[in-house]
Every structure is written in structure tokens, then in C-alpha cells.
Amino acid sequence: MARKEAGHEEKGFEAPGTLVLVLVFLAWFALAFTVAWSSLGRAWPVH
Amino acid sequence: MATQATAFRTCPVTGFRVHLPAQKLVIVNAVAGVLALTVGGILALLIGLTRWQAVHLLPADLYYRFVSMHGMTMLVFWMVFFEVAGLYFGSTVVLNARLVKPAIGWLAFVLMAVGAVLADVVMLVDKDSAIMFTAYVPMQASPLFYLGVILFAVGALVAVGLFFVTIVAAKVEGRHRGSLPLVTYGLVTAAIIAVFTLLGGAMAFIPTFLWSIGLMAQLDPETYRNLFWAFGHPAQQVNLAAMVAVWYTLATLTTGAKPLNEKLSRFAFLLYILFINLGSVHHLLVDPGLSSPMRIFNTSYAMYLAVVASMVHAFSIPSAVEVAQRAKGYKGLFGWLIHAPWKEPGFAALAVSMVMFGFIGGVTGVLQGMMQLNMLAHNTLMIPGHFHATVVAGTTVAFMGLSYYLVPLMTQKKLVGMAWARWQPYIYGFGLLLLISGMWLSGRMGVPRRSWDVFNFGGAPTFGTDAFNAASGTLALLGIGAIIAVIGGGIFVVIMVSTLLFGKKQQG
Numbered sequence: 001m002a003r004k005e006a007g008h009e010e011k012g013f014e015a016p017g018t019l020v021l022v023l024v025f026l027a028w029f030a031l032a033f034t035v036a037w038s039s040l041g042r043a044w045p046v047h
Numbered sequence: 048m049a050t051q052a053t054a055f056r057t058c059p060v061t062g063f064r065v066h067l068p069a070q071k072l073v074i075v076n077a078v079a080g081v082l083a084l085t086v087g088g089i090l091a092l093l094i095g096l097t098r099w100q101a102v103h104l105l106p107a108d109l110y111y112r113f114v115s116m117h118g119m120t121m122l123v124f125w126m127v128f129f130e131v132a133g134l135y136f137g138s139t140v141v142l143n144a145r146l147v148k149p150a151i152g153w154l155a156f157v158l159m160a161v162g163a164v165l166a167d168v169v170m171l172v173d174k175d176s177a178i179m180f181t182a183y184v185p186m187q188a189s190p191l192f193y194l195g196v197i198l199f200a201v202g203a204l205v206a207v208g209l210f211f212v213t214i215v216a217a218k219v220e221g222r223h224r225g226s227l228p229l230v231t232y233g234l235v236t237a238a239i240i241a242v243f244t245l246l247g248g249a250m251a252f253i254p255t256f257l258w259s260i261g262l263m264a265q266l267d268p269e270t271y272r273n274l275f276w277a278f279g280h281p282a283q284q285v286n287l288a289a290m291v292a293v294w295y296t297l298a299t300l301t302t303g304a305k306p307l308n309e310k311l312s313r314f315a316f317l318l319y320i321l322f323i324n325l326g327s328v329h330h331l332l333v334d335p336g337l338s339s340p341m342r343i344f345n346t347s348y349a350m351y352l353a354v355v356a357s358m359v360h361a362f363s364i365p366s367a368v369e370v371a372q373r374a375k376g377y378k379g380l381f382g383w384l385i386h387a388p389w390k391e392p393g394f395a396a397l398a399v400s401m402v403m404f405g406f407i408g409g410v411t412g413v414l415q416g417m418m419q420l421n422m423l424a425h426n427t428l429m430i431p432g433h434f435h436a437t438v439v440a441g442t443t444v445a446f447m448g449l450s451y452y453l454v455p456l457m458t459q460k461k462l463v464g465m466a467w468a469r470w471q472p473y474i475y476g477f478g479l480l481l482l483i484s485g486m487w488l489s490g491r492m493g494v495p496r497r498s499w500d501v502f503n504f505g506g507a508p509t510f511g512t513d514a515f516n517a518a519s520g521t522l523a524l525l526g527i528g529a530i531i532a533v534i535g536g537g538i539f540v541v542i543m544v545s546t547l548l549f550g551k552k553q554q555g
Contacts, residue, residue: 043491
């Protein structure tokens with residue numbers, strides 16, 4: 001439970017913009033992972 | 048003999064007390080680094096214009112010599128010279144301390160300089176010594192090449208030892224109290240990894256030197272590869288740790304940012320020390336002497352603990368910038384980012400370095416480091432695509448950004464060409480983005496790394512003709528990117544040299 005005392009004012013999450021950037025990074029990672037797997041799989045197919 | 052008081056000066060802008068003998072060593076090491084960067088950059092242009100198959104500039108023998116020189120000059124000489132400058136700065140100026148034995152620092156510098164020049168000259172004049180950065184046995188270079196590398200490594204090890212002794216002395220003499228500042232802590236991390244790295248280098252190159260002069264009858268290639276990769280990839284982890292320390296510095300210098308949780312940032316540095324070198328095993332995935340569990344564990348689970356550390360830094364630094372910017376009154380989800388000091392060269396370098404290192408270098412490193420994808424991607428141009436994103440777009444850009452503050456502070460001269468400095472990180476970063484994209488996309492099609500001629504393979508019958516014609520566009524992208532990146536790098540060198548030679552003298 002959040003405390004409100006002198007000198008301990010509740011601020012909430014301080015860096016929401018950075019959190020969005022982190023989620024963009026996560027999406028980019030998933031995309032890069034998929035593209036790498038699929039394109040390398042085509043370049044070196046298993047017969 | 049200079050007294051303690053006269054051996055220091057106080058910078059009127061930053062308030063730093065600068066130990067004058069340390070200042071000289073910071074300057075000579077930084078200058079040597081920029082010189083190495085210049086040589087490596089010229090070679091990069093020539094190599095890029097050769098890999099661009101439509102241009103195909105160099106003949107085969109020169110190409111392989113230049114690739115060998117470029118690798119060693121950029122990955123080792125430029126980086127380590129600059130890092131040694133950073134170590135002396137971080138252990139003296141940041142701690143308000145003296146460099147314990149400047150004469151030892153000069154000895155280290157001479158060893159490193161002689162070693163670097165020797166190795167580069169041998170690779171340039173002796174075609175048999177064009178054996179690439181990896182110098183895999185049983186290829187054998189001139190003994191002078193190995194000697195040059197050993198001298199450089201010994202010099203670097205001496206410099207790292209001096210750094211540790213200086214930090215201990217600063218504590219004993221009461222120059223600073225409490226924990227080390229985060230930047231120095233990060234440099235300690237880099238220095239610890241450097242000790243492991245340089246000892247690995249010694250274990251790889253000293254027997255190779257003895258073998259090259261005939262004192263050892265033979266050298267086992269697998270043993271060499273094991274030992275070499277205790278040096279080859281860890282050397283880049285030294286760069287990584289130093290780069291992250293520079294990121295924190297640039298964030299503080301340009302926005303006043305302070306990490307939200309400094310203990311967590313320190314813990315992340317500790318994770319680097321413990322786990323980051325294990326990823327090196329991905330170079331040995333097809334070596335028969337290592338067990339599969341060992342390979343899989345090291346290239347997956349253990350490596351990810353170091354990746355977690357990078358994630359901590361990647362969150363910690365932007366969030367610190369965000370909080371610092373919000374404290375200035377910027378509102379909205381991205382108001383802090385829109386109003387960031389984009390025209391400040393240090394912030395520009397920080398942004399370019401972090402985005403390109405994280406989004407390209409880090410992501411491709413994780414993908415290509417894991418066993419399954421590594422087996423497909425290794426020895427294709429995807430690999431140089433990865434490490435140009437980490438070492439060049441990441442570390443080199445960060446070091447360039449720091450130089451815009453370090454050089455004026457150390458030389459007491461006003462930066463020449465500030466208007467160019469504002470644009471330089473963007474120009475360099477854009478060129479690298481094209482270069483890296485060209486490499487990654489070509490490699491994705493199976494184009495091999497290092498090869499001089501991927502269209503005809505020098506007429507080798509096995510491959511027929513036009514083996515990788517489909518990659519002509521992406522290889523052109525690589526070449527165009529190299530040209531733009533070299534222009535960006537050239538601007539940096541001109542700014543640094545002009546500041547050193549013609550910069551207006553400042554007080555303090």
C-alpha cells in the first residue's frame with residue numbers, strides 16, 4: 001500500500017515513455033527473430 | 048620535482064582537479080587511438096569499395112592484407128588506446144586523485160605503440176602475414192606479427208594494472224570516500240574483463256610466436272582456437288563495458304540524468320564480469336573437442352544473464368534521461384524525448400550509439416549467438432553486420448561522443464568545428480546503418496564474410512559464375528554505407544586534430 005508521508009509523496013511510475021520504448025524494442029526483437037529464422041531457413045534448406 | 052599541489056590544475060568549467068602527468072597520458076593515448084581509427088577508417092573505405100562487387104576496387108592480395116590490418120587496428124588498437132585514456136581519466140580526474148606512477152604509464156604506452164606499429168607494418172608488407180584478425184593456426188604469420196600483438200597486449204596489461212593501483216591509492220590517500228562513482232565502477236568492470244582477455248591473448252599468441260620461430264614443433268589448431276576466443280570476443284566485451292560506462296557519463300553530462308536505481312546498474316555491471324565472456328563459446332560450436340551441453344549452456348542460458356545486464360542498462364539510462372527531462376518541465380509521453388538536447392554532440396552520440404547497439408547489435412548478437420541460428424549464420428556477412436553494429440555504431444560512436452568533452456577538458460582548448468560536431472554522430476550513424484543493413488541482408492542470402500570475390504570466387508570452378516548475383520544490390524548498399532560512414536568518421540578526426548593543433552587555448 002502506497003504511503004503518503006512528509007517527504008514521501010507518491011509519484012507513480014516515473015518513466016512511462018521509456019516503458020513504451022522498451023515495448024517497441026521487444027516487438028522489434030520478435031520481428032528480427034522471425035525474419036532471421038525464416039530467411040536463413042530458405043537460404044540453407046534441409047532436404 | 049613537482050609538489051603534489053603543483054602537479055594538479057583545476058578546470059574552471061567542470062571543477063575537476065586534473066593531475067598533470069595523467070593528463071599527458073590521457074592525451075597521448077587518445078591521440079594514438081584517433082590515429083589508429085584514421086588508419087582503420089581508410090582501410091574500411093578500400094575494403095567496402097571492394098566488397099561492393101560492381102566496384103571491386105582492390106586486387107585479392109591487397110584486400111586480404113587490408114582486411115587483416117583493419118580488424119586488428121579497429122577492434123584492438125583504436126579501442127584499447129582510447130580505453131586506456133579512459134582508464135587514466137576515470138581513475139584520476141573523476142576520483143580527484145593522482146596517477147601513481149606516470150613512468151609506468153609511459154612504459155605501457157611505448158609497448159603498445161611499438162606493438163601496434165609492428166603488427167600493422169608486418170601485415171602491410173608481408174603477404175604471408177595477412178591471416179585475418181583470428182590468425183587461425185595452422186596459418187602462420189611472420190614472428191614479428193605475433194611479437195607486435197604480444198607487445199601491445201603486455202603494454203595494455205601494464206596500463207590496466209596501473210589503473211587498479213591508482214584506484215587503490217586514491218582510496219588509501221582519502222581522495223574519495225564511499226563507493227566508486229558509477230563511471231569508474233563501469234571502467235573497473237571493463238578492466239577486470241580486460242585482464243581475463245589479455246591473459247587469454249597471451250596464452251594464444253605466446254605459443255604461436257614460439258611456434259613461428261621454430262621453438263615449438265607444432266601447435267594444435269583446436270587448442271589455439273579455444274585460447275584465441277578467450278581473447279577475441281572478450282576483447283569486445285571490454286569495449287562493451289567501457290561503452291556502457293561512457294553512456295552513463297554522456298547521459299549525465301548532457302541532461303543531468305542520474306540512474307533511478309544505481310545499485311541495480313552496478314549489479315548489471317557485475318553480471319557482465321560473471322557471464323559475458325561465456326558467449327565466446329559460440330565461436331567453437333563446430334569444434335569436436337567440446338561437449339554439446341557445454342556449447343548449448345554457454346551460448347544460451349549463461350549468455351542470457353549478460354543480456355539481462357544489457358537490458359538493465361538499456362532501461363536505466365533512457366529512464367534516467369526521461370526523469371531528468373521531466374524535472375525540467377517537459378510533459379506528455381514523449382515530450383522529454385522531443386525536447387532532448389539533440390544538437391548536443393554528446394547526446395546525439397548517446398542516442399545513435401544506444402539505438403544502433405541495442406536495436407541492431409544486441410538483437411543480432413542474441414539471435415546469432417544461439418546455437419541453432421549460429422550454425423546457419425556463421426561465416427556469412429551477417430556476422431560482420433552484427434559486430435559493426437556493436438563495436439562501431441555502439442562503442443566507437445560512444446567514444447566519439449565522449450571525446451567532444453574529454454579532449455577540450457584535457458587539452459584546455461576550445462573544440463574546433465562545433466557545428467560539424469553536432470551533425471557528425473548522425474552522418475556516421477546513417478552511413479553505418481546502410482553498411483550494416485547491406486552486410487546483414489547479404490549475409491541473410493548466404494554471402495560469405497571476408498571473401499574477395501563472391502560473384503565468381505576468383506574463377507573457382509566449384510561455384511560457377513555469378514554465385515551471389517542476387518546480392519548485388521545489398522552489397523552496393525554496403526559500399527555506399529562505407530563511403531558515408533568514412534565521411535562521418537573523417538569529420539570526427541578533422542575536428543579532433545584541428546582542436547589539438549589550432550584550438551583556442553582556454554584558462555585552467
